[in-house]
Amino acid sequence: xxxxxxxxxxxxxxxxxEPAEPQPAADGGPGTGSGEAPSAGPQAASEGEAExxxxxxxxxxxxxxxxxxxxxxxEDGEQATADAPEGTGEAGEQAAxxxxxAGLSEAQAELAAQKIERERIARRKxxxxxxxxxxxxxxxxxxxxxxxxxxxxxxxxxxxxxxxEAPAAPRKAAPAPPPPRRTAQAPAAAPSADTVDGVxxxxxxxxxxxxxxxxxxxALGDDPAGRLAANPWLLLSVPAVRPxxxxxxxxxxxxxxxxxGDERRTAALxxxxxxxxxxxxxxxxxxxxxxKALAQYGVPEPAEALELAIADGSVLVFHEPLGRxxxxxxxxxxxxxxxxxxxxxxxxxxxEESLADGLARIAGTxxxxxxxEKAATGPGAELIRAVAGHGLVTHTGGEAARAxxxxxxxxARELGLRACLAAHVPSAEGVTVAGLLSGxxxxxxxxxxxxxxxxxxxxxxxxxxxEAAAALVESVPDGARLVLSGDPAVLGSAGAGxxxxxxxxxxxxxxxxxxxPDPGPLGELVSGVGIGELxxxxxxxxxxxIVPVQDAGEAVHRAVQLxxxxxxxxxxxxxxxxxxxxxxxxxxxxxxxxxxxxxxxxNPGPGRFGxxxxxxxxxxxxxxxxxxxxxVVSADxxxxxxxxxxxxxxxxxxxxxxQVRHGWAITAHQxxxxxxxxxxxxxxxxxxxxxxxxxxxxxxxxxxxHLSVVHGVDQALPHAVAExxxxxxxxxxxxxxxxxxxxxxxxE
Numbered sequence: 001x002x003x004x005x006x007x008x009x010x011x012x013x014x015x016x017x018e019p020a021e022p023q024p025a026a027d028g029g030p031g032t033g034s035g036e037a038p039s040a041g042p043q044a045a046s047e048g049e050a051e052x053x054x055x056x057x058x059x060x061x062x063x064x065x066x067x068x069x070x071x072x073x074x075e076d077g078e079q080a081t082a083d084a085p086e087g088t089g090e091a092g093e094q095a096a097x098x099x100x101x102a103g104l105s106e107a108q109a110e111l112a113a114q115k116i117e118r119e120r121i122a123r124r125k126x127x128x129x130x131x132x133x134x135x136x137x138x139x140x141x142x143x144x145x146x147x148x149x150x151x152x153x154x155x156x157x158x159x160x161x162x163x164x165e166a167p168a169a170p171r172k173a174a175p176a177p178p179p180p181r182r183t184a185q186a187p188a189a190a191p192s193a194d195t196v197d198g199v200x201x202x203x204x205x206x207x208x209x210x211x212x213x214x215x216x217x218x219a220l221g222d223d224p225a226g227r228l229a230a231n232p233w234l235l236l237s238v239p240a241v242r243p244x245x246x247x248x249x250x251x252x253x254x255x256x257x258x259x260x261g262d263e264r265r266t267a268a269l270x271x272x273x274x275x276x277x278x279x280x281x282x283x284x285x286x287x288x289x290x291x292k293a294l295a296q297y298g299v300p301e302p303a304e305a306l307e308l309a310i311a312d313g314s315v316l317v318f319h320e321p322l323g324r325x326x327x328x329x330x331x332x333x334x335x336x337x338x339x340x341x342x343x344x345x346x347x348x349x350x351x352e353e354s355l356a357d358g359l360a361r362i363a364g365t366x367x368x369x370x371x372x373e374k375a376a377t378g379p380g381a382e383l384i385r386a387v388a389g390h391g392l393v394t395h396t397g398g399e400a401a402r403a404x405x406x407x408x409x410x411x412a413r414e415l416g417l418r419a420c421l422a423a424h425v426p427s428a429e430g431v432t433v434a435g436l437l438s439g440x441x442x443x444x445x446x447x448x449x450x451x452x453x454x455x456x457x458x459x460x461x462x463x464x465x466x467e468a469a470a471a472l473v474e475s476v477p478d479g480a481r482l483v484l485s486g487d488p489a490v491l492g493s494a495g496a497g498x499x500x501x502x503x504x505x506x507x508x509x510x511x512x513x514x515x516x517p518d519p520g521p522l523g524e525l526v527s528g529v530g531i532g533e534l535x536x537x538x539x540x541x542x543x544x545x546i547v548p549v550q551d552a553g554e555a556v557h558r559a560v561q562l563x564x565x566x567x568x569x570x571x572x573x574x575x576x577x578x579x580x581x582x583x584x585x586x587x588x589x590x591x592x593x594x595x596x597x598x599x600x601x602x603n604p605g606p607g608r609f610g611x612x613x614x615x616x617x618x619x620x621x622x623x624x625x626x627x628x629x630x631x632v633v634s635a636d637x638x639x640x641x642x643x644x645x646x647x648x649x650x651x652x653x654x655x656x657x658x659q660v661r662h663g664w665a666i667t668a669h670q671x672x673x674x675x676x677x678x679x680x681x682x683x684x685x686x687x688x689x690x691x692x693x694x695x696x697x698x699x700x701x702x703x704x705x706h707l708s709v710v711h712g713v714d715q716a717l718p719h720a721v722a723e724x725x726x727x728x729x730x731x732x733x734x735x736x737x738x739x740x741x742x743x744x745x746x747x748e
Contacts, residue, residue, distance in 0.1 A: 191217035191224070198225030205229075206252040212238055229253070233268035243269060243297055260298040266305040267314040269297055274315065274345045278496040281729040283352050283466055284318065284344030289730075306343070316349050318342040320735045342732060348496045349732070351470040355499065356736035358473035359392055363509055365478040366391025375415060379516065380407030386510045387412075387455070387481055394461075394503060395485035397514025398526070399675065399701065404514055405457045405485045417454040418443060424460035424673035425628060426645045433458065434626060437471050450477035460673045461486035465495025465625065466733070489530045490698045491672055492726065494625025502733035508741040518701075526701045532693060534721040542570065543705065549712040552588035552684040558710050559589075560597050562680045563664070571678060571706050575602055576617070579676040580665035581699045582683075583691065589684035594665035602664065609635035610656045619663035619670055620644060620651065627670035629663055668699040679703035680710060688716035692724040 191214070200213035202225050212235070217224045219237040228234050232250035235241050250265065251258040258265075273293050277285050291302035299305045310317050319339045372388030383404045386393045395405060405421065406429055412419035420443055421430030435441030436451070443452045456476055458464070461484040464472070476482050486500055493499070504511060517523055521539040528535040537544055547562070549555045563578045580598065585591045599605075605613030609632070612618065616632040620642055630644040639652040640660060651659055665682070679702045683691070691713065700707060711717065 195224060199228060201225065202228045202253075203249075206232060206249040208235065208249050208252075212241070215239065231264040231268065232258070233262075233265045236268050236272040243272065261300045261305065263305070263308050263312065266294065266299055267309045267312055269294060269299065270306065270309040270315055270343070271345065274343070277730075278345070278348060280727070281492060281496055281498065283348040283496045283729075283731045283733075284342040285730055287317075287341040287343055290343050310343065315343050316346055318344065318349070318732060320732060342730070344732075348466055351467045352497065352732050353736060355466060355470040355473055356733060356740055358470065358476070359482075359503070359509075359737065360740045361478065362473065362476055362480070362482050363390070363392040366481050367479040371415070372411075375411035378407055380404040380411070383408050383483070383512045384411055386512050387483060390510050391481050392509040393481070393483045393512065394500070394509060395483060395512045395514065396488055396504070397485075397516060398487055398518045398523070398530075400516045400518045400523070401487075401514030402459060402485075403516065404512075405459060405483060408455075408483065409457055412455045418452060419455040419457070420451070420453050421457045421459065423458075424463040424626075426647075427459075430457075430459075433460075433464070433468060433472065434623070437468065437475070445475070446477065448477070449475070451475050451480070453477075453480060455481045455483070457483045457485065459485050461500040462488060462490055463493050463625070463672060464497075464499045465493040466497030466499055466731070467495065469497070469499040487701075489694060490701070491669055491694050492729070494669065496729075497733065498729045498731055499733065502731055503737065506734045506737035506741070508737050522700075522703055522705075522707055525707070526697060529693065529697045529700060529721050532722050534696075534718045543707065545706075545708045547708055547710045549684070549710055551712065552593075552686065555589045555682050555684045555710050555712050556593055556597050559594055559665075559680050559682050560601050562708050562710070563598060564601050567678050567680070567706060567708065573678045573706065577676055578678040578680060579671065579674075579702065580680045580682060581668055581671055581702060582665055582681070583687040583695065584667065587684070587686055589682055589687070591661075591665045591667060594682065595662035598664035599662060609640055610653070610660075612640060612656075612660070612662075617663040618642065618660050619666055620649065621659050621661075627666065629674065630660075668695050668702075671702050672698060675702050675704050677704050678706040678708070680708045682710045683713045683717060684710075685712045685714075688713045688720075691716055691720035692726060693721050694726050696721050 196213045196217045199217045199220075200210050203210060203212055203216070215238045216228065216235065220227050220234060232253045233246045235246040235249050236243065246268070247258070247260075247265070250262075270290065273290060274282075274285060287306060291306055294302040294305055309315060318341070320342055322338045322340055372384055376382075376384040376388065380403070383393070383395055384407070387408060395401075397404065409419050409421050409429070420436070421427075422433045422436045422442070423430055424433060426432055431441035439445065446452045453476075456472075458472070463486075464484075473482070484500060484503065488501060488504065492501070503509070518526060521537045521541075521543040524537045525535065525544055528537075539545070547558050549558055559580055563575050563580060567573055567578050568575055580594055582589060582591055582594060587593070599616065603613060603615045603617075605616075607613055612632045612635070614632055614634055618630050618632055620628045620630045622628070628644055630642040630649065633641040633643050633648070635641060635653075637653075639650050640656050642649045642651060642660070679699070681699045696717070700709075
């Protein structure tokens with residue numbers, strides 16, 4: 001058999017043509033006036049599947065109703081500098097007038113405006129109308145929806161086969177979004193059988209499938225049957241339901257009343273669009289972007305409709321200043337400062353504000369009783385000195401730079417301080433962020449509910465979404481220090497927000513940039529990718545190997561050969577320590593195809609435990625954005641027993657299909673925060689559209705000793721490294737932090 005490790009060959013950079021937008025499917029839904037775009041995942045344009053619990057893998061653009069629609073938050077150069085829609089700025093104007101009279105700061109005036117806005121929202125909610133009478137039954141479209149939902153619920157097909165998005169977990173769209181800090185809350189109680197039966201009856205009146213009853217009841221909260229009867233478009237609160245399907249259900253219940261401009265439809269659509277944007281990382285959307293998306297879903301007067309949704313309390317509106325502040329001592333004195341109008345759901349919006357307040361609190365309340373100067377020696381000296389004088393510090397660097405926070409941890413403990421290190425995934429040095437928040441790991445909490453510690457160091461900070469970060473920061477006690485450390489070049493969080501990047505951009509706390517480079521040919525290669533250069537590095541020990549392939553079938557064959565034979569033989573690394581990484585789950589060389597081939601070679605078996613056998617390498621996804629490597633031990637009536645880094649975990653049998661998948665091959669998003677002795681990155685030809693600089697940087701950087709690249713994308717790889725940058729996320733944290741720093745007189 002031919003040896004799979006070939007000599008180093010690196011493609012030269014060259015331009016490649018951008019992929020075309022997917023063509024919209026024919027639309028048959030009532031009241032939208034536009035078609036639904038087909039799936040377009042990163043691995044294969046024909047499949048575009050997304051795994052349960054992974055908001056970022058294989059996604060399509062949120063709110064794509066027809067060809068040419070702009071992704072929310074990504075209008076080309078468009079800024080929302082116009083005034084707020086009539087009726088939406090009343091609270092802000094009142095607060096501004098009050099603030100001017102009282103001499104309030106800009107940040108304080110904004111908080112006052114939000115308080116007035118929320119009071120008005122509460123009044124409007126109390127005035128909502130009651131249920132309306134039902135109409136006729138659905139026709140053939142309901143049958144398609146029923147078949148789709150049954151297939152998704154049974155696990156026969158992934159959700160993205162039928163729908164453009166497959167959200168990771170039920171999220172309330174509108175008018176009552178979920179509260180912030182879900183990560184720190186106990187799971188909501190399951191709805192009662194009577195409640196589910198009530199929802200089932202309403203669904204039956206509209207011809208919708210009964211399989212939606214339980215998820216709809218869970219998503220809609222109090223009185224779900226009454227709320228659904230009053231507003232059939234709340235069906236959009238159920239994952240995998242699309243606007244055209246909700247339109248059909250509404251027309252069946254309401255008859256001619258179910259028009260495209262119905263206020264209830266608009267409110268639900270606005271919430272749904274914001275939820276889809278959240279899956280792409282946005283915490284809010286600019287008003288013009290949201291209006292354009294509403295127009296593409298057939299809303300006749302988008303600006304007016306958005307104004308009504310805001311007045312109804314479905315969403316919150318924010319006015320964010322653009323550019324430098326206009327003051328009396330500037331040449332712009334007397335002119336009105338431009339603003340952009342942002343719209344967001346209450347959960348992420350309030351979490352973002354809470355996070356900003358918490359970070360400002362930590363920065364301003366730290367104490368310095370310890371003699372840090374004596375500890376400021378060795379590789380972490382600069383970081384230790386920064387922590388000695390500040391309550392909030394950021395730290396950036398590659399894999400080798402992780403030694404500096406570890407040195408800080410050791411120094412703090414030598415000084416007698418209560419110090420804790422938390423990371424995105426399990427590590428030998430500390431706890432996980434999820435374990436710390438849940439109380440399962442870490443120092444525990446004091447009488448006030450805050451962590452009983454003096455210093456918290458968080459690694460993998462780019463993986464913090466806004467709600468997890470808010471829960472974490474709120475739990476840090478006054479007087480304690482917080483260090484957020486990470487590599488800003490890796491893939492971002494699976495949830496909404498760009499916490500670490502926003503904090504770096506705000507420049508409201510010290511930043512320590514590590515000067516420790518990642519060593520060897522692998523470090524040289526990854527460092528080059530980080531600055532947009534795909535260099536051909538000297539690898540005398542075969543640390544980096546390029547394996548060219550012609551098609552997906554050959555890519556799978558070569559990957560299996562590398563894992564099972566070539567890498568173990570050439571480097572003495574066992575197959576269990578070789579990780580395969582590929583851009584997507586679907587396609588002929590996605591994780592599903594690769595895992596099937598690798599299981600057949602490395603651990604063949606009938607898969608009698610829900611497709612798994614003892615000894616299978618798996619990935620456990622207990623919540624969106626957390627993919628934890630594990631191994632199957634056994635199964636019984638309780639569920640699937642896993643060994644997760646020495647910890648025994650039982651996944652209930654009803655959750656196995658949604659939370660566990662084979663793990664010989666994973667995606668780069670799932671690999672963030674973990675490293676393996678050897679990594680095989682598989683890049684089949686149909687993966688070209690999924691590649692970006694941060695994806696390549698993350699995937700290549702997972703290897704400690706050896707990296708093999710099964711290369712079938714030709715010039716798309718150097719093009720992605722040089723030119724395909726991360727998609728921007730629309731967030732508010734940078735502005736909030738800057739405003740608070742200015743109000744508090746803190747130097748930036």
